[in-house]
Amino acid sequence: MDKLQAMHVFVHVVDLNGFARAADMLGLPRASVTTIIQGLEAHLGCRLLQRTTRSLSLTADGQTFYERAQRILAEVEEVETIFIDGKRHPRGRLHVDMPTSIGRLVVVPALRDFHALYPDIELKLGMNDRQIDLVQEGVDCVLRIGPLPDSSLVARRLGRLSRLTCASPAYLDRFGRPEGLEDLAGHQGVRYFSPHLGNRSYPFDFVRDGVEVEVPLTGPVAVNDSEAYVACGVEGYGLIQPALFMALDRLQAGELVEVLPQYRPAPMPISAVYPQNRQPSHRVRLFVDWVVSLFEKCPLLQGEDHPLACYSAEACCGVGMGADPAVGPGVIVRPG
Missing domain, CATH: 3.40.190.10 (Periplasmic binding protein-like II)
Structure with missing residues (x-):
């Protein structure tokens, strides 16, 4: 038995709440997923899942194994990221979801800089204004505007959106x-x-x-x-x-x-969010650090409150314009 593969499949089955969904996400035949889980339970000598035709739930042993397996897989991924290619050359896929406006007006115009830094990270960017389920949809990280009432999520503040x-x-x-x-x-x-x-x-x-x-x-x-x-x-x-x-x-x-x-x-807070029970990968941390630096360049994304005349059309990226000492640091001045 490939124990790491079995852990990987088991965690996906639980996260996606189904064998079929896990098989589709992993690109495996559905029969193979069933066989792997049955083999894992036989190897451990205990039932991990209670399953019927309509529902799937963890047993007490399954809950314990799920939590430990998540931590082990996160650590394995971290070690591979650091030592196989080194910190200088992170690689792999990263699925990030964000509001359409933030993606189109802030993130996408600056993506060339991200790929110059990390050319081997393959970004999958979802852009919409609905609130997605990270686990069910297999998303590594989301950018969210507004308060975060869901205590099952861990957030890092990126900035605040000035409104009017x-x-x-x-x-x-x-x-x-x-x-x-x-x-x-x-x-x-x-x-x-x-x-x-x-x-x-x-x-x-x-x-x-x-x-x-x-x-x-x-x-x-x-x-x-x-x-x-x-x-x-x-x-x-x-x-x-x-x-x-x-x-x-x-x-x-x-x-x-x-x-x-x-x-x-x-101002409305905007945060980078990932599930509490999932250790963020090296790729997630690199992306979030980059977005933080991107937001820090823009007073409109830091909740600063200045008269409209202080801002130029390029104020979001802050490129090519100077700050006026009369109105404060970091405020982009409208030309003329």
């Missing part, structure tokens, strides 16, 4: 420009809904005198994609509260106008 409230000039011509939160009673908003909230919409929130205030707004359109959200604001469907890095070019082009700047929403 804005609308199109055409919308403001029609409904007027709100000067205070009490004026919002006569306004409508583009709603952003999420399956994570049971398809409910996120409320509009503001900070007044250091206190967060939620204001419910209704409107004719609700979306679940961040880029569509900004586009609906440009089209005049209502007020929106996007991340500043997503709306900056539209604001500077005059397609959106900031309102209520004195009540800007609190």
